[in-house]
Amino acid sequence: MTVQDVITILNDYAPLHYAEDFDNTGLLVGDATSKVSGVLVTLDTLEAVVDEAIENNCNLIVSFHPIIFSGLKNLTGKTYVERTVQKAIKNDISIFAIHTALDNSWNGVNAKICDVLGLQNRKILVPKSQTIQKLTTYVPSSNTELVRNALFETGAGTIGNYSHCSFTTEGQGSFKGEDGSTPKVGKIGELHFETESQLSVTFPKHLQANILRTLFNSHPYEEVAYEITTLENSHQQLGMGMIGEITEAVSEKEFLSTVKSKFKTGCVKHSALTNKTIKKVAVLGGSGSFAIKAAKAQGADAFVSADFKYHDFFQAENQILLCDVGHYESEQYTKDLLVAILTKKITNFAVVLSQTNTNPISYF
Structure with missing residues (x-):
């Protein structure tokens, strides 16, 4: 198979047409016609991940986040982005990023989060227009x-x-x-x-x-x-975030405990407790503050996402429990999803789940 063959599999699953305009998805480094010896799947592409690809004889890295987000004006090795790209080029390793195309997919990032939390009766939280x-x-x-x-x-x-x-x-x-x-x-x-x-x-x-x-x-x-x-x-099966229901309503503290355990996070930042039970839950992998209003409008009891700023928590207004589990933590299961997509279609070479922890945040 060629790099393009692998890209086609992923594009059929989560078309790049539906990536957000600000994003940088697709083949970022490499030649689409190159034959693939192996695929390494990661959340982020860093130098250590390129080293891991070399060790595993993988000449294609499928990354959730794009290592090149804005334009590169030079490649001198001064930044971690430049060093990563340089190392990939020197070792003939291609890099493909899927990011918000998978965010917007019905069976993408947020569906995986729903699986982790056991949410049923799902629908898109913020349906995508112009599609x-x-x-x-x-x-x-x-x-x-x-x-x-x-x-x-x-x-x-x-x-x-x-x-x-x-x-x-x-x-x-x-x-x-x-x-x-x-x-x-x-x-x-x-x-x-x-x-x-x-x-x-x-x-x-x-x-x-x-x-x-x-x-x-x-x-x-x-x-x-x-x-x-x-x-x-709006396309009701395309868009950011999802909302669904857990099987049985639980207390807020029980819900927070479950979220902390499921997402293996050092802490869960949350808004003030509302003294209500949690049944309807909205989720959005990555930075999700823009969807707080949508979660409230759809009657969610809790909203699990990441990167909430200080003033974002005021938007809870005793109507919803806002839960910030961390950016990496909210998207960590995306690697498993991508491996599952590829292994169903590819049998003639290895699809490797990266073991490199690319989370830049530590907890003390």
Whole structure:
């Protein structure tokens, strides 16, 4: 397998199209055509992780966080980022980062946190917008079913928990083939009228190239008229964070004790106790203060995330228990998730779980 083959597996699971605009996902170092001897999976790519890859004969590092986040103006080895990149290049090791693409995935970072806490009846905490598109095209009525079914097979017609969604209206189209054209119906130089269907289907935006390829291959016309628009609907299975329910309500102190144990953290910073039981829980791996309002709006009793600042805790307002478990701690199980994704698809070389603890924070 090549580096690109591994990237394709991960991109199919968590499309990079849905990474946040501020992020830097994808292949950061290396050649996509290189053959892979082994994959090392890590949360962060540091010099020690590159050393670990060398020791394990892994020439591809799959990292959750990107080692290159903002632009590098030089590679002189002055910073840990530059030294890491230099060492990877010297040893022909590629580095791929998935970050917020996996954050936004239905079966990604936050689903793994839900697994750890045993949350049921899950839904996305902050659904992602600008991810659903609509294709509208015009097809001879006799070919409408064929084109529609071909688009469905490619993944069109999905929205939320529904599939095979389309809308069709009948009308009359007109055209005149000019010199150089080869019309399927009608004659060159003659105005032709054809009974046509206006066919519309929705689809997730990462499928756009495949959807258009299918449209062109299944449509009978030489020139295919179509338009693509982006819908205002939020994607209910894409977005940041999740909210679900634990099996039985517990006291706040019991919940905090469970969280501390499950996330193996030195401490859990939390807002004032509300003297309420905990049943509905929101989670968000990494920095999650931006989702406090969403967690409150959806009636969460507790919100487990990280990187809350001093004033963020005031937002609890005795309505919710805010739990900061630490950035690394909230995302630590992501490595296991990535290993599971890859080992299901790869059998001809090793997928290694990094044993390097990349947490930059220590507890005294």
